[in-house]
Amino acid sequence: MSDAAVIADTPHAVSEVRSAGKFLLWAGVALMVVWVLGPIYLLLTNALSSPTEVAEFPKHWAPSFDLGSLKFFITFGGVVKALTNSIIVAALTMILSIGIGAPAGYALSRFDFWGKSAFRLLVLMTRAFPLPLLALPIAVMFIHIGLDDSQIGLALVHTTLALPFAVLITFSIFSGVPVELEEAAWTLGCNRWQGFRKAVLPLVLPGITASAIFAFTISWNEVFAAAVLTVRNRTLTAFLLQSLDFSPLYLRFAGGAALIVPALVFIFAVRKYMFAMWGIANR
Amino acid sequence: MNQKTLPYLLLLPATLFLLVFFVYPFIQVAVQAFVGPSGFTLDHFQTMARNFRFWPSVRNTILLAVVVVPLQLVMALAMASTVSNLKTARSAILYIFTIPLGLSDLAAGIIWLAIFEQSGFLNSMLTSLGVINKPILFLSYQNSWVIFLAVVLAELWRATAIVMVILVSGMGLIPKEYYEAAEVFGAGPWKRFVKVTLPMLRPSLQTALILRTIAAFEVFAVAQALGGTTLPVLVGQIYDWQFNQRETGVAAAMAIVVLIISIGCTLFFLRVLRTPKGATI
Numbered sequence: 001m002s003d004a005a006v007i008a009d010t011p012h013a014v015s016e017v018r019s020a021g022k023f024l025l026w027a028g029v030a031l032m033v034v035w036v037l038g039p040i041y042l043l044l045t046n047a048l049s050s051p052t053e054v055a056e057f058p059k060h061w062a063p064s065f066d067l068g069s070l071k072f073f074i075t076f077g078g079v080v081k082a083l084t085n086s087i088i089v090a091a092l093t094m095i096l097s098i099g100i101g102a103p104a105g106y107a108l109s110r111f112d113f114w115g116k117s118a119f120r121l122l123v124l125m126t127r128a129f130p131l132p133l134l135a136l137p138i139a140v141m142f143i144h145i146g147l148d149d150s151q152i153g154l155a156l157v158h159t160t161l162a163l164p165f166a167v168l169i170t171f172s173i174f175s176g177v178p179v180e181l182e183e184a185a186w187t188l189g190c191n192r193w194q195g196f197r198k199a200v201l202p203l204v205l206p207g208i209t210a211s212a213i214f215a216f217t218i219s220w221n222e223v224f225a226a227a228v229l230t231v232r233n234r235t236l237t238a239f240l241l242q243s244l245d246f247s248p249l250y251l252r253f254a255g256g257a258a259l260i261v262p263a264l265v266f267i268f269a270v271r272k273y274m275f276a277m278w279g280i281a282n283r
Numbered sequence: 284m285n286q287k288t289l290p291y292l293l294l295l296p297a298t299l300f301l302l303v304f305f306v307y308p309f310i311q312v313a314v315q316a317f318v319g320p321s322g323f324t325l326d327h328f329q330t331m332a333r334n335f336r337f338w339p340s341v342r343n344t345i346l347l348a349v350v351v352v353p354l355q356l357v358m359a360l361a362m363a364s365t366v367s368n369l370k371t372a373r374s375a376i377l378y379i380f381t382i383p384l385g386l387s388d389l390a391a392g393i394i395w396l397a398i399f400e401q402s403g404f405l406n407s408m409l410t411s412l413g414v415i416n417k418p419i420l421f422l423s424y425q426n427s428w429v430i431f432l433a434v435v436l437a438e439l440w441r442a443t444a445i446v447m448v449i450l451v452s453g454m455g456l457i458p459k460e461y462y463e464a465a466e467v468f469g470a471g472p473w474k475r476f477v478k479v480t481l482p483m484l485r486p487s488l489q490t491a492l493i494l495r496t497i498a499a500f501e502v503f504a505v506a507q508a509l510g511g512t513t514l515p516v517l518v519g520q521i522y523d524w525q526f527n528q529r530e531t532g533v534a535a536a537m538a539i540v541v542l543i544i545s546i547g548c549t550l551f552f553l554r555v556l557r558t559p560k561g562a563t564i
Contacts, residue, residue, distance in 0.1 A: 028365050033379055039440060040382070042404050043394045057418055058407035100296045107293035111286075119294055122301055128493065128549050129309075130501045133518075133538040136525055137311030138304065160304045167297060192289075221387035223504040224518060228525055237389050237504075244508060249400060252508075256393030260386055267385035271378050278381060278448040 040260065046250070047257035054250040073254035082239035083258070085151060086220060089235055092155035093219035094212045097162040098170075102208060105170025106196075110179065126164045134160065135225035142229070149231050157225045162215035169214070169277055173207035174200070210273035217266045221259070312542075315535035327536035331524075340515040341540075343431070343506075347516070348499035351438045355495060356488075358439065359446035364476065366447075367454050377451070381444045388441060392508025395437040396422075399429070399509065422509060430510040437505045442498060446491040453487025454480065489556040496548045500541055517541050 046054055048063035051072060073079060108116065135157055139148065147153035177200050185195035220237075227238040234242070240255045247255075267274055319326055331337055366377055383391065398404045399421045406418035421429045457480065465475045481488075503518040512519075517537060525534035 025365065025368055028361075029369070029376060032362060032365070033376070035440070036379055036382060036444075039394045039398065040386075043390075043397045046397050055402055057402040058410050059402065059404055061404075061407075100300050103293040104297035107290040111290035113287075113290045115291075119298065122298070122305075126301070126305055128497065128545075130497060130518075130538075130541055130545055131305075132501065132503075133312065133521065133541060134305065134308040136521070136531065136534050136538055137308040137315055139525070140315065140531060141308070141311065156304060159300070163297065163300060217385055221385075221390070223387060223389045224501075224522065227522060237387055240393075241389055241504060241507060245511065249396075249402075252393055253397055256390050256397075259390040260394075263385050263387065263390070264382070267382065274381055274385075275374070275377050275448065275451075278384060278445065 040264075043253060043256055043260065046253040049250075051248070051250040054253060069250040069254040070257070073251055073258065076251060078234070078239060079236075079255075082234050082236045085230070085233050086235040086237070088151045089155045089158060089226075090216045090219040092152060093158040093162055094216040096155060096159040097166040097215040098208065098212045100159070101163050101166025102170045104167045105172075106174050108167070108171045109174035123164045123167050126160070131161055132222070132224040135228045139229055149229070149233050151233055154226060154229050154233075154235070155219065157229060158219040158222055159215075161222065161225075162218045165218070165277075166211055166215055169211040170204075170208065172276075173204050173211070176207075177203050207273065210270040211277065213266050213270050214273075214277055217263055220263060220266075312535050312538050315532055316539045319532065327530075327532040330530070331533050331536045331540075334520075336512070336515040336520055337537075340517050340520045343514055344500055344502065344517045345544075347431070347434060347438070347502055347506075348496060350435055352492065352495050352499055354435075354439060355443045355446050356492070358443045359450055359491070362443070362447045363450040363454055364480070366451055380447060383441045384444045384448075386441070387504070388502075389504035389508060391437050391441040392505040395433055395440070395505075396508055399433045422513075424513045427510075427513055430514045433509045434502070434506050434514065437509065438499070438502065441505070442495065445498075446495055449487050449491040449494070450484060453484045457483045485556055486558055489552055489558075492552045492556065493549050496552070497545045500545055500548075 045061070045063045047069055048065050048067075049060070050064065050066035050068035052068075053060065053064055053066065054069060104119070107113075108120070138153075138157055142148040142150075142153045147156075181199045181203075182195045185199040186192070190198060223237045223241055226235045227241050230238050236255070236259060240252065240259070243255075244252065270277075316327055317323055317325075362380060366373060366380070369376060396403070400406075401418050401420050401422075403421075405421070406415070409415045410418065420426070422433065461479050461483065462475055465479050470478060501518055502516050503522065506514050506516045507519055518541065521534050521537045521541070524530045524537065
């Protein structure tokens with residue numbers, strides 16, 4: 001046997017193998033993080049460059065922090081209105097889906113009753129269908145009842161998207177509060193509502209807020225229903241989609257950034273809950 | 284208010300809402316698709332199928348789903364396994380991985396447009412590396428396969444995390460003892476992954492595949508931002524019939540097509556990946 005073979009056969013120290021594995025693991029993690037964050041960085045670089053720099057070739061890989069593109073975007077006809085509409089529709093969606101969803105989540109977590117599994121099935125079924133397509137018949141329905149091209153009409157459709165999430169998330173939040181706390185409040189003379197308000201609500205408020213922001217983000221990001229249901233009251237997504245064909249690139253990039261940055265802020269604000277919510281929402 | 288009626292009162296708003304805005308529209312979409320001015324008709328479906336963009340849009344949508352979903356599954360398995368091996372910074376890494384889920388699909392399309400457009404970052408990189416002399420017009424009808432590739436990348440970037448989230452939750456449910464037992468019998472990391480993780484993940488894989496496949500057939504804004512009408516997809520055509528051509532009947536007929544494909548896929552995955560009776564954790 002040659003010397004080389006002997007050397008190759010010597011076992012490596014365990015710590016050596018471990019650190020090599022660790023290096024590979026972190027290299028993989030770094031690669032994945034770049035894959036996720038890199039494209040966002042590139043778009044923001046474009047949005048923070050002047051219109052001429054956006055068209056320049058080759059591209060600069062760092063932003064010049066020129067606000068030309070963003071200024072052009074915000075003064076472009078209809079953008080401010082679209083932004084306002086997006087915010088109003090998302091706020092309405094948030095109120096509706098929590099207002100309707102949270103009581104259902106509470107009922108599911110606290111009571112055993114006939115029809116409970118049927119209701120859960122109804123909620124889960126919504127996940128197995130392409131919901132945005134429901135905007136088509138709803139558009140006709142809205143024309144009959146005079147809700148066409150209205151913010152509340154679009155918010156109602158977005159609530160269909162957000163409500164199943166709201167029910168499932170609030171269900172899991174309420175389930176995390178022991179029922180004994182409420183019972184203790186009742187023995188101390190609270191009625192059901194007071195017990196809920198004083199013992200449960202303070203504990204669940206952060207989670208409910210997080211799921212409300214989640215609902216807001218769902219509406220803020222939605223494209224198809226918004227583009228089908230609004231004409232004069234377009235949201236930002238509908239506006240951007242419909243101007244894709246003729247708007248200059250720097251307008252699209254600034255618009256994309258305007259869509260992304262608030263969403264990034266929202267999901268950062270609820271980052272503690274984000275993963276749990278995605279998990280719950282897809283059970 | 285007594286204990287018996289309270290839960291029903293609490294559920295009433297949500298139930299009514301879902302009946303009006305989920306169940307009823309489903310019936311209505313079928314009515315719209317099959318009913319013309321003089322009763323039952325298949326005219327809408329005929330108009331739909333005669334349109335020159337219909338069959339390309341069916342082909343593109345199905346091809347996209349066939350390419351994107353399996354790749355997402357592999358990537359998500361890699362990401363989920365990596366994350367479950369982490370001891371430090373686990374939640375921060377998970378948070379970063381899920382960021383694209385919080386962004387609009389239209390925004391995702393625009394992000395990848397910044398990379399693929401003519402004066403974009405991909406051309407800049409290729410030029411500075413000396414691979415090409417002048418920028419290539421990637422997103423044009425002569426290069427429709429590049430548009431397809433760009434949509435695939437954007438979809439992978441945007442929606443792989445949803446599969447990962449479901450798989451990470453599923454991996455958390457697998458008892459540690461199974462891995463320890465496998466290790467005792469001499470199974471290496473790869474063997475443990477194939478013999479323990481994958482079979483135990485079956486229910487999560489099923490959920491993830493159903494959700495992702497349905498969503499894949501809904502691809503719209505990403506294709507619109509990157510390809511416009513050069514790469515027609517089903518939902519893009521639905522939007523065109525509804526909004527530009529004002530043919531609600533034809534739009535509804537196409538919606539029925541998407542619905543049937545979605546339900547078919549759901550049933551397929553429910554059957555193929557069903558958990559054997561009594562084999563739950």
